[in-house]
Amino acid sequence: MSDNILELRKATKLYSEVPAIDGVDFELRRGEIHALVGENGAGKSTLTKVMAGVVTLSSGSMLIDGRPVAPRSPLEARHLGVAMVFQENSLVPTMTVAQNLFLGQERFYNRLRGIYIAAQQFLQSLNFDVTPTATVGMLGAAKKQMVEIARAVLHQAKIIIFDEPTASLTPEEKKYFFDLVRDLKRRGVSIVFISHALEEALLLADRITVLRDGKHVVTDDAAKFDRARIVQAMVGRDLSNTLYGARKARVRPPGARALTVQNLKMAPIVKNNSLSVFAGQITGVFGLVGAGRTETFKIVAGVLKRDFVHGGEIFLGARPVRFRVPASAVRAGVAYVTEDRKVEGFFETMSIARNIYLGLLAKFPRGRFLTSRTEADRTGESWISQLKVRAIGKGVKVVELSGGNQQKVVIAKSLAQEPSLIIFDEPTRGVDVGAIVEIHDLINRLADEGKAVVVISSYLPEILAISDRILVCRQGKVVEEFSALDATEEKIMYAAIH
Amino acid sequence: MGPRLIGVLRSLADNWLGRGEATVTVPSFDGALKPNQQLESAQTVANFDAAEDLASDGENVYVADGPVVRVIEGIGAREIRRFDRQISALCCLPGGGLAVALAGREVRVFGAASVAQGSVAFPDAGMNSVNALSAGPGGILVATDGSRAQTSERWAHDLMEKGKTGRLLSLDPATRRVREIVNGLAYAFGACAAGGEILVSESWRHRVLAVSDDGRKRVALDNLPAYPSRLSPAATGGFWLTCFVARTQLVEFVLRENAYRGRMMKEIAPEFWIAPRLRSGASFEEPMQGAHIKTMGVIKPWAPPRSYGLVIRLNAKGTPVHSLHSRVDGVNHGVVSAVEAGGALYVLAKGPGRLLRLPLAGLEAEMVR
Numbered sequence: 001m002s003d004n005i006l007e008l009r010k011a012t013k014l015y016s017e018v019p020a021i022d023g024v025d026f027e028l029r030r031g032e033i034h035a036l037v038g039e040n041g042a043g044k045s046t047l048t049k050v051m052a053g054v055v056t057l058s059s060g061s062m063l064i065d066g067r068p069v070a071p072r073s074p075l076e077a078r079h080l081g082v083a084m085v086f087q088e089n090s091l092v093p094t095m096t097v098a099q100n101l102f103l104g105q106e107r108f109y110n111r112l113r114g115i116y117i118a119a120q121q122f123l124q125s126l127n128f129d130v131t132p133t134a135t136v137g138m139l140g141a142a143k144k145q146m147v148e149i150a151r152a153v154l155h156q157a158k159i160i161i162f163d164e165p166t167a168s169l170t171p172e173e174k175k176y177f178f179d180l181v182r183d184l185k186r187r188g189v190s191i192v193f194i195s196h197a198l199e200e201a202l203l204l205a206d207r208i209t210v211l212r213d214g215k216h217v218v219t220d221d222a223a224k225f226d227r228a229r230i231v232q233a234m235v236g237r238d239l240s241n242t243l244y245g246a247r248k249a250r251v252r253p254p255g256a257r258a259l260t261v262q263n264l265k266m267a268p269i270v271k272n273n274s275l276s277v278f279a280g281q282i283t284g285v286f287g288l289v290g291a292g293r294t295e296t297f298k299i300v301a302g303v304l305k306r307d308f309v310h311g312g313e314i315f316l317g318a319r320p321v322r323f324r325v326p327a328s329a330v331r332a333g334v335a336y337v338t339e340d341r342k343v344e345g346f347f348e349t350m351s352i353a354r355n356i357y358l359g360l361l362a363k364f365p366r367g368r369f370l371t372s373r374t375e376a377d378r379t380g381e382s383w384i385s386q387l388k389v390r391a392i393g394k395g396v397k398v399v400e401l402s403g404g405n406q407q408k409v410v411i412a413k414s415l416a417q418e419p420s421l422i423i424f425d426e427p428t429r430g431v432d433v434g435a436i437v438e439i440h441d442l443i444n445r446l447a448d449e450g451k452a453v454v455v456i457s458s459y460l461p462e463i464l465a466i467s468d469r470i471l472v473c474r475q476g477k478v479v480e481e482f483s484a485l486d487a488t489e490e491k492i493m494y495a496a497i498h
Numbered sequence: 499m500g501p502r503l504i505g506v507l508r509s510l511a512d513n514w515l516g517r518g519e520a521t522v523t524v525p526s527f528d529g530a531l532k533p534n535q536q537l538e539s540a541q542t543v544a545n546f547d548a549a550e551d552l553a554s555d556g557e558n559v560y561v562a563d564g565p566v567v568r569v570i571e572g573i574g575a576r577e578i579r580r581f582d583r584q585i586s587a588l589c590c591l592p593g594g595g596l597a598v599a600l601a602g603r604e605v606r607v608f609g610a611a612s613v614a615q616g617s618v619a620f621p622d623a624g625m626n627s628v629n630a631l632s633a634g635p636g637g638i639l640v641a642t643d644g645s646r647a648q649t650s651e652r653w654a655h656d657l658m659e660k661g662k663t664g665r666l667l668s669l670d671p672a673t674r675r676v677r678e679i680v681n682g683l684a685y686a687f688g689a690c691a692a693g694g695e696i697l698v699s700e701s702w703r704h705r706v707l708a709v710s711d712d713g714r715k716r717v718a719l720d721n722l723p724a725y726p727s728r729l730s731p732a733a734t735g736g737f738w739l740t741c742f743v744a745r746t747q748l749v750e751f752v753l754r755e756n757a758y759r760g761r762m763m764k765e766i767a768p769e770f771w772i773a774p775r776l777r778s779g780a781s782f783e784e785p786m787q788g789a790h791i792k793t794m795g796v797i798k799p800w801a802p803p804r805s806y807g808l809v810i811r812l813n814a815k816g817t818p819v820h821s822l823h824s825r826v827d828g829v830n831h832g833v834v835s836a837v838e839a840g841g842a843l844y845v846l847a848k849g850p851g852r853l854l855r856l857p858l859a860g861l862e863a864e865m866v867r
Contacts, residue, residue: 254529262523274526310516313523481532
């Protein structure tokens with residue numbers, strides 16, 4: 001029996017004659033953890049989708065246990081023992097956790113209680129704290145991820161592919177996830193995982209493969225890599241000093257108080273939260289999943305509503321405000337750049353220019369009676385060039401862009417509204433290293449221009465590198481504030497946990 | 499009738515929904531007001547039984563301690579004047595003079611700190627609780643008369659009664675005339691000349707007003723998380739503002755529950771009211787607040803306090819740039835006065851009766867950061 005459980009030979013996948021992967025050779029050994037790294041658009045997702053039967057190869061071959069295979073659907077791949085946990089989760093939001101787990105395995109007669117009991121036992125065996133009767137749509141990103149993982153394990157896959165598995169997990173959940181992956185490895189399961197967090201690849205993987213522009217660059221033992229070598233291989237340039245940047249030697253002084261939140265409540269997530277944001281400064285907000293960071297700022301931006309009775313107060317400058325819809329907040333100069341760009345950030349089948357133009361239209365109190373294609377094109381072109389969105393043209397659909405460029409479109413859509421307070425929620429999640437630097441430069445530029453900027457991030461190096469002051473949330477409220485000069489990862493994490 | 503009815507209906511709705519005037523929200527200590535332990539770690543220069551106010555001529559620090567004025571010498575204090583009544587306010591005047599307020603009802607101005615005879619007296623019958631004095635523009639003296647209804651010692655009564663009878667007074671030593679610049683203030687406590695205006699602390703509205711000589715008011719600093727008190731100038735520009743207690747949601751709530759508050763004031767001893775205090779933790783009968791709930795035997799320093807210590811450094815525009823704190827787990831609470839002298843900041847924590855000293859060089863470095 002071959003050492004390799006899965007092999008790809010000269011794998012090529014063309015989209016409209018443009019290769020997403022081009023002649024890639026890939027080998028996955030039995031019981032190994034194999035990390036796939038590369039910039040957005042490098043071809044990682046396409047490569048794994050080929051393995052999982054989501055897309056078929058244009059040329060080249062795939063072998064499992066030495067036998068040539070060509071799965072044409074995820075179901076076929078699952079029968080071959082390959083399961084994939086997607087970055088955009090593939091769960092049915094209106095069904096319960098248990099129903100999602102057993103989806104596709106239903107019998108002729110299904111007893112709901114039996115499914116719940118089986119799901120409960122299975123989730124407990126994995127030590128996952130997820131209620132099987134909960135509707136998936138009501139779960140947070142981390143719990144959805146857990147359900148995805150549980151489903152893959154339940155299907156007794158020989159090969160499990162994770163696409164950005166830790167992007168929405170808290171540090172503790174990440175550690176737990178790593179333990180789970182190691183446990184799967186002990187059971188003989190082979191793991192492929194895509195991650196932008198290079199430390200995770202170095203920490204967890206046995207071997208690492210780097211892709212660039214759809215081509216295989218290098219595969220080697222993880223022990224032979226360091227961060228600088230991976231980054232060098234990924235981007236072909238040394239970014240190790242600029243990724244997230246060095247710690248700040250000076251922080252921007254606070255300007256006028258731009259936002260004051262007083263005793264804000266939204267049961268059961270936001271609990272009496274109070275904070276301030278100042279102009280000309282970047283306020284970083286850190287907290288574990290469920291700390292109420294996103295929800296607090298979504299209330300500020302009119303996306304969510306605070307409790308109706310004794311829900312607290314929000315002041316923009318000295319003016320009390322309560323936005324019932326995001327459009328009112330946009331008109332008042334508040335922009336919220338969502339953490340979930342694929343769901344809330346853009347219309348994926350619309351062009352870049354029209355998406356950005358939609359952002360601009362939101363500024364007008366009663367909409368526009370007439371819209372102008374010329375204005376839309378001009379606005380789109382202007383922002384594409386300002387934010388260096390890499391696309392063939394302004395008419396390209398957003399769905400065809402890489403994650404980093406999609407994020408830039410979402411940001412452009414908000415900046416077109418000329419806000420005075422900009423809230424970035426996980427601005428670099430699922431974004432390649434090159435785009436991270438550009439997005440951070442942009443955020444810094446906004447603060448230098450005197451705008452009040454909030455950056456919500458679960459990634460401590462990002463919070464430390466970009467913030468002037470750091471607020472730490474825990475259990476629905478801000479519990480600690482640090483100057484970026486005084487903060488350390490340990491101090492922030494301690495405040496977030498204790 | 500229409501607007502009045504709408505006002506009543508709105509007030510009812512606000513009361514029910516907890517919005518507008520009926521909100522029980524409190525701003526957070528963040529930004530320049532970010533808590534630290536600088537007051538708690540300050541050097542204690544001296545302890546006093548009944549210290550009320552500080553004054554500085556730039557070199558020496560004077561303390562009003564009961565009926566006695568003392569000057570600080572090294573780590574001790576020497577008596578330089580004694581009166582027949584409690585001193586409620588004290589200030590040094592340009593040219594070496596000294597002004598004192600006695601029992602809140604009389605102001606006397608002396609040519610020098612240690613001269614025995616008073617040069618000018620202002621025995622105005624309208625004065626009730628003069629609690630701060632400051633040199634004003636054009637050789638005048640400005641004073642805040644906290645409340646016409648309550649004396650200085652009964653400030654908590656004034657808060658619970660939602661008093662709005664505070665005044666800013668102008669006292670002219672040349673003519674011995676007392677002029678009311680502004681009235682109707684919700685407890686006036688502290689004033690300081692700032693350019694052509696006078697900054698005045700309006701404690702119960704948690705703000706600092708800038709008042710011109712003709713009585714026009716503008717808000718210089720609003721929505722403070724604490725009750726502001728006396729102001730003094732900083733040598734490098736700007737001001738020191740002391741806050742004698744912090745606001746809490748519990749007190750805000752009690753302030754909007756009129757029936758409860760009335761009964762509490764009638765039936766319970768003032769020291770056990772749900773009201774801010776200059777010091778706390780003396781008795782188990784004190785009302786519980788978050789600050790008194792210990793977790794694993796430790797008082798959480800960020801918990802809402804019954805007493806607190808706070809000094810805010812304002813820039814010339816009246817914007818906070820730094821602050822010094824004694825948090826709920828500290829003792830240097832009830833800060834009522836802060837003055838600069840000899841390269842240091844002297845702070846009077848009335849709660850424990852301590853005079854604290856902090857080197858200015860260190861504080862300026864903090865502000866630069």
